[in-house]
Amino acid sequence: MLIFEKSRAGRGICTLPACDVPEVLPEKEHQREMKLHLPQMAEGDLSRHYTELAKKSHGVNDGFYPLGSCTMKYNPKINNDMAGLPGFTEIHPLQPESTVQGCLEVLKTIDVLLSEITGMDRMSMQPAAGAHGEYAGLLLIKAYHESRGDSKRTKIIIPDSAHGTNPASAVMAGYSVVTIPSGPDGCVDIEALKAVAGDDIAGLMLTNPNTVGLFDKNILQITTIVHECGGLNYYDGANLNAVMGIVRPGDMGFDVIHLNLHKTMSTPHGGGGPGSGPVGCKDFLEPFLPSLMVEGEEILSFKKAEHSIGDMKSFYGNFLVVVRALTYVMTLGKEGIPEASRNAVLNANYMMNKLKDLYTMAYDEVCMHEFVMSLEDQKKEYGISAMDIAKGLLDHGIHPPTMYFPLIVSEALMAEPTETESKETLDEAIDVFRKLYAEAKDNADTLHQAPVTTPVTRLDEVGAARNPILRYHWQE
């Protein structure tokens, strides 16, 4: 039941005292005339409503969540505690600098730590999400070329395996996209890259390991080709969990990167946000960074970059999310960072190897932190699709892997266990996957109905899109 259906006229919570100054209203012409409907509920009923909603949600704190490309690792509680300190939550973003030295220290420290981890020279925490960071990074590239008076670079090269935000961000930045095919090994086709690398190329967007979970060993050759034609290299940091502390994008030939703190740095996903997508760059791009950068040693202050691209949003970023990430990075430190990535890769290879006799692996070789299964053969033989396996998993309390991404693999299921899962959790999940496979072979029809134990069964998405109902309407 919607909260509005639980509302009763006259009920409420006593939140504010009476006004202790004479009441003043705006002039008649500016006064609201439209009725305002909002719930009227006692606090007890309100609280129960949200408990009910919480019961119909499933977080990484509930169970295994092997969503490929999302890095659903455990969200440490200390991060939330630190982000909840009044010394952070009660601070107005426009207080005098001398009164926010702690906040400036947070921003400076995370900049230094993340720059070292990624091999960049400077990072801005302003972008609020990965896609936002991508957009910022592309604008850095654009500003750079413009500053050199080079206006013929109108294209960005993107492999067909890329996350949808990559081409969308490129277009938002005013570029057109040149898509290059991935080779049969899932990696960048070098010849295809050479064919398009010309003086109309502003840059290349890439993630390594790539979206099928493989480390492209030709990476130095790739980034060199792009540099040689005068373009810059952009690193999509979504997959950093595979290699952090082992190898750095800055050492692979990348000039600009973004990170997803809500993936790699353990900040909670929140049901879809808030995330944080800091943008980082090599020193020659520093003058273009957005927002205000923190300067100083003992006394810290804000300074705008000389040729800054401006602002991606107001203020300095999703600050409390950044506090969580800082807490995490300081907790892991020099040894913990590579330990996380090493175990992320171990867990993925463990899971992959114990499923590959049944499930077809899209690429039969050592994977990084995630691996891709293809249900194409199974679809032909038993009529079972990636969707059916995914929905079947829901009935076993396991969040399904990522479905139908990347696009270059048919009937894809991409699994990323992450390093925070124990051997027994992995073994249990592997058993479920194997059980589902057997069910699929014997009785495909039951899986077509899945899920059946969840609060709702398969939803009519066609109806939802054809006749969108996007809000509740009060009966008057």
Added chain:
Amino acid sequence: MKLEQGVLYSKSHEWVKEDGDCLLIGLTDYAQSELGDLVFVNLPEQGDEIALGEAFADVESVKAVSDVYAPVSGIVAEINEELLDAPEQINESPYGSWLIKVKDVSEKEELLSGEEYEAFVESEQ
């Protein structure tokens, strides 16, 4: 796969039918069954120029968007506004649901007869 009398077919799965001086363009039955349940159609505007081989519209299903390619060059005389509210008509009656009416047709690609189209679709599979 259903075919229709009195129309010609393109290799990109549109049908073309003469309507006085103009041509009506729609999606074939094979196209609609491949696309699945359609939820929205993005049509050009009246007066727009369309060019042979280029996308002039797109159709959305829940999980995908597909371009519709122009089998001719010309000017959009009229668009089928009914489809904007009821895109499912394309699924239900593909040959009865024209997308656009084109006038001043200049170029035409090689259009296929019903048999040729059927053979073409089979060879692709």
Added chain:
Amino acid sequence: MGSYVPNTEQERQDMLHEIGYQSIDDLFVHIPAEMKVKDGLNIPSGLSELEIRKALQKMASKNKIYNTIFRGAGAYKHFIPSVVNSVISKENLMTAYTPYQAEISQGILQSIFEYQTMICELTGMDASNASIYDGAAAAAEAIAMCQERKRKKALVSAAIMPSVLETIKTYCFGNEMELVIVPEKDGVTDAAALRSALDDSTACVYIQHPNYFGNLEDAAAIGELAHEAKAKFIMGVNPISLGVLKTPREYGADVAVGDGQPLGLPLAFGGPYLGFMTCVSGMTRKLPGRIVGETKDANGKTGYVLTLQAREQHIRREKASSNVCSNQALCALAVGTYLAAMGKEGVKNAAVQCTSKAHYMAAQLAESGLATVNKGSFFHEFITVSDKPSEKILEALDGHGILGGYPLDEKRILWCCTEVNSKAEIDEVVRIVKEV
């Protein structure tokens, strides 16, 4: 040092052997040796939880917490009911992913549907998305969504929050829309200048209401001008003000955006906040970002699902009108809970108290030598001008643990009063200011 990896060294060895490897290093064979990090990262070693706590608490203690705040300028201190924090701390909601798997995400999806409904009620508009990064990003995206093939010019009032204008400029640098800034006159958008700037290449007009200086704009008239030129009318609004001010719908807006921070989100040194985006029904398919819709399941039960996804980047890729992926989900949950906890009466009450207290404070300050600059009506922010240097005034207040208004320059201060400020607090400010 912790890394939250459960498996012990022995367990890791067992796993490796089970799958035929000797060492984890074997799994990294594809990485060229010369590229690998040598001698580890140049960062400090990890810390225990106790050490972390001390380190972060030390950083937090270097920030000054003001007991009383009279500063707004884009971040507002409002009362947040306790139930809000209790709700957003629920682990199932906080640690959940984006609700792509609708069957196990009904809680998140329903909370977003409720949020969308409430934001539409506040603004009077027909449809809302699931939120975007903040009010500035919402303004920039709203301008982009009004683009048409022959209309690429955006007319933006100079009387808006500076960082919103800066963000719009940055986005226009990207999407190459032409940005024309309409000057302000007497603290509001210059309507005559707007009229002469409008033409048939104008995609939209954007104003903020109340504007950065606290003034109410002649929004209805501006909306009419925009529509005469067949351009879209976008209003950036303060959501609390809508408890008492006319809605963007009533002013004729096509799109209404703003920052939801006043609705239950702490100041938090600037983030995470929330950008809300609402529009009239004709523009629904142009909204960027996620949208939740109502539908039925296979058994006829009502359920919620992410819908109209074919607008978004994961489907349209380079043909998407925006790259937005994440929203500010947990913040939207906070906003929804806030609106439900305050209820219709609470939101109205808060809005009336904001206006009343701001006008009281302006009158009192005027009697103490800080004249009110605003010529017309204001909501809860106003500007004072004085020969007393702003710095001195604010320093005096600071000494009493009060964060005064935002200094616009040496003579002018932008004050903000909310329902949280009491008469006693206002009187104390006036007393202190008199002494300066």
